[in-house]
Amino acid sequence: MSILNEIERDALTEIFNVGAGRAAQSLSEIVGDEVRLSVPSVEVLRSGAIDEQVLPRTRGRFATVSQNFDGPFDAEAVLLFTEDRALSIVRDMMGSQMSLDELAEFEREAMCELGNIILNACLSAMADMLEITLNSSLPQYLVSSPDDISARLASAQGDESYVLVLHIDLVIEKHQTDGHLIFLLSSSSLHALVEHVQRYLGKIGLG
Amino acid sequence: MSTAVVPRFRAEDVLDQLHGGLIMLDAGLHILLWNAWVARHSRVPADQALGARFEHVFDERVSPALLRAIDNTLGYGLPAVLSSALHRAPLPLYPDHGAAQAAGALAAPARMVQSVVLTPLDSPEGERLCLIQISDASNSVRREKMLQSHSDVLKRQVGTDGLTGIHNRRHFDEHYAQTLQRVGKTGGTLSLFMVDVDFFKQYNDHYGHGPGDQVLKRVAAALQGQLQRPGDLLARYGGEEFILLMEGLSPRQAAEVAEALRETVYALAEPHAKSLVAHRVTISVGVCTRAVQEGMDGRLLMSAADAALYRAKLGGRNKVVATD
């Protein structure tokens, strides 16, 4: 089966940008300042291709927040930041007077909530625009090495698995940071997702 | 549970023994479950809570972020977390009295630091419900201190009035409680000023809400300019109401400060065609000054200031009434 064509990718990018807008609004109400969140691009890769494209050759570890969701398709959604970016996000959310030690105390909780807000916003945008219902688990925070992540992605759904990769740009308190939002899906789930996107496009005369 | 297995305990007993809070809401935010932990820490008994609307069951305001999250969980069926790191205390829940009471009655203790999780639930009838799980997150003194002293965002969240940028009612209430406690121990006076913009409704009706908002901002700035000492506190208390707290003034000094407040707003010379007292925006001020005793009820000082404000209004507005 084919991976997304240009119009389908455009539609998904739009959907995730609506989600990003909602997440940014929630975050800005928490932080008390403007937050910008955008999804410049969306692509579908085979899960094996993740290493080069998504996990840069960093020495550090990755902070991840994940939620499992199901509905017309199942997936694991994983928000990834490098660990030092995650700490600086927590600092931006909580206030710059805290030392790194102090921030670390709140890292897990604050990142869990950040991840939950972003993931839920994307899921709600999908639900609204594709007219579907999705159920989700609570967020889980995990700090892992790049190797652990590769292994996780590889084993996630078996051989025939795909990854929907979104690059995200986040600006809080005028500090820009970037991360990735990854959806791990089996090929049948990807197929179901694409079908829903095509249905959405069909409704507006583009499918 | 299957009918073949007769339960040897009741589910309600388990819920009431739970070391953590459980609240269940329906789509209309009516309370369907209120376990003993919540009743104890909110001081609202179950028979009062069940069936009541969530936003109205407490004496105090529930955080808007929590209400929005509940809305989302009910609307989209997605679980959510409100971390203590970013929200601190979304619900008006307090630690057990216990030791705190033994140390001497507090006018208003600080809220419990909370971690809140929302999960959607579908009832057997297919109705979507929201389960709220609350746990006490104040698990270390160090953590609690960090949250209190460092978190800019929490301070901003709980403390600031969106329109004028000064403190809001919530911040004032907390600060007032702490100040009463402190001054009660060391001794001294507190002066509470209640300020109300005269004929404000008429201003909005005549000039529009946009200009009305601008006037409130200018009045807030003018009042703020009169604050002298670091301990002085100004907050927006309501739509067109402001409140100030100052320590260590004599009744006469407080009256002078009140007059200065009135004068500074008068001097703004903001045109107000619909004012019946002057063709400009004015304020009425009521102030009450009292020596603080330990354990004193803060509400008495407030109602005395309020009564003074009322007399200022009756007395023609653009006026100060000072009392003790």
Added chain:
Amino acid sequence: MASNDSGKTLLIVDDSKVSRMVIKANVLAVHPDWQVMEAGTGEEAIALVEQSVPDYCTMDINMPGMLGTDAAAQILQAHPSVRIAIFSANIQEAVQTRAQQLGALFVAKPVTEKSIGQALLHFRGPL
């Protein structure tokens, strides 16, 4: 449909082709006789407006190059008669306020029949 509402021109500005199509489809469903122009960036929109001034315009905010709100401000400076509806996923208060200050209507994405209805009302005024 009021007779003075026919044959209007609408400029749709959005970097997403899908978004442009959604807006176009929803508008043409109500006003099949309107002329629709499209632009993918704020700069393109300004250039198009110079050639031919539309009656109405929908504008996205986050696009490559200039911000949609800046493009809208420029267009309104030069041609204050154009009615603009800002359609955006960026729904924060600061942005909504900016839109209103410009005299434009702010509509949150996703684009739906209802939100298009709000834009149309802003364009033609109440029937």
